[in-house]
Amino acid sequence: MSGLAIETRGLVKVFGKTRAVDGIDLAVPAGAVYGVLGPNGAGKTTAVRMLATLLRPDGGDARVFGHDVLREPDEVRRKVSLTGQYASVDEDLTGAENLILLARLLGHHKRAARRRAEQLLEAFGLTEAAGKQVKNYSGGMRRRIDIAASILNTPKLLFLDEPTTGLDPRSRNQVWDIVRAVVSHGTTVLLTTQYLDEADRLASRIAVIDMGRVIAEGTPGELKSSVGAGAVHVRLRDPEQRTEAEWLLTRTLGGQVVREPDPVALTARVSADGDGSSDRRTAEQAAAALTALAEAGITVDDFSLGQPSLDEVFLALTDRTAREAETTVDKEATA
Known part of the structure; x- marks a missing residue:
């Protein structure tokens, strides 16, 4: 298929009795950020290492810009760069x-190497730290120097494997800006992450991976609509009324109600009806829920209606996968 940076079919990797990657199919369009979202142990890093020719697949096939990762590894390596989860530069050397x-x-010859290093240090906001040893860099600075090292020669495809793990919000935003800048210059980015907001902000398409399999794929909007037409967010004045409010929302909206960490907050998912009028129906249900709370004497300080968050999508999808896995195990045990 033309226009694809990555295409995999039935990709498998086995370690002993564990199928770390269990038949993954991907079609990653060129020229954008593609997010791979999943919990620890889902198979994200293993899949990336196979695509980057660092691990040999045990089944299926994979192509990077049309080149087979097994038969044409050198061609693949000429087109890709990888930034892993941990700093890959020498900490005893300076950034420059x-x-x-x-x-x-x-x-690069000596003069060109120095010029390219200066360009990247300036672009990544590291000029003042250029003469410092990397071991004295902050976490955010280490990630920036890592990514800078990955694009010394501009790759057609950049793998970023959980690039913001452990970073503070300011450093994460800086890395996000760098990712956007890299893509604006024509590089395709495959981003693995555990952070749902990161995938939501950066990726044009997202694959959700759990237990070594792709359990959902699409744009952020498509994934959100797959688990419901909307989400009602409520903040109460009195935390003592949360149990009653939860019961009323469940009865009125007919969907799952989640207690947020905030002791006065609730989020309720509103199911889509599939008849093309879900937006109108969702608004009507939300209005009915607000009326029911008011009639019960429950004071609401804040009430909003929006799409489900990627957090809700992720929890719904992975919970569904876990239930299916348990059902399979039970069937095998009774067979």
């Missing part, structure tokens, strides 16, 4: 020394 060394290894 790391970039110059890697540029030289990539074939």
Whole structure:
């Protein structure tokens, strides 16, 4: 299929008795950010390592810009770069020394290597730290120097494997800005992450992986609509009324109601009816819920209606997968 940066069919990787990747199919369009979302142990990193030719698949096939990862690994490597979960630069060298060394290894002559290093240090806001050893960098600075090292030669495809794990909000935003800038220059980014807001903000399409399989795929909007037409968010004045409010919302909306960490907050998912009038019906249900709360004497300080969050999508999808796995195990046990 044309226009694809990555295409996999039935990709499998087995470690002992564990199928870390269990038949993954992906079609990643070129020129954008593609998110791969899943919990720890879902198979995200294993899949990336196979696509980057660092692990040999045990089944299925995978192509990167049309090149087979098994039969044409050198062609694949010429087109990709990988930034893993941990710093890959030498911590005893300075930021500038790391970039110059890697540029030289990539074939730049001495003057060009220094010039490229200076360009990237400036672009990534690291000029003032260029002469400091990387071991003295903050977490956010280490991730930025890692990504800078990955694009010394601009790759057609950049794998970012959980690039913001452990970073503070400011550093995460800085990394997000870098990702957007990389894509604006024509690089395709495959981003693995556990952070739902990160996938929502950056990715044009998302694959949700759990237990080594793709359990859902689509745009953020498509994934959100797959678990309901909307979500009602309520903040009460009196936390003592939350139990009653939860019961009323369940009865009125007919969907799952979640207690938020905030002791006065509730979120209720509104089911779609599939007849093309879900937006109108969702608004009517939300109005009915607000009326029911008022008639019960429950004071509402804040009430809003919106799409389900990716957090709700993720929890709904992974819970469904867990239930299916339990059913399969029970069937096998009684067979």
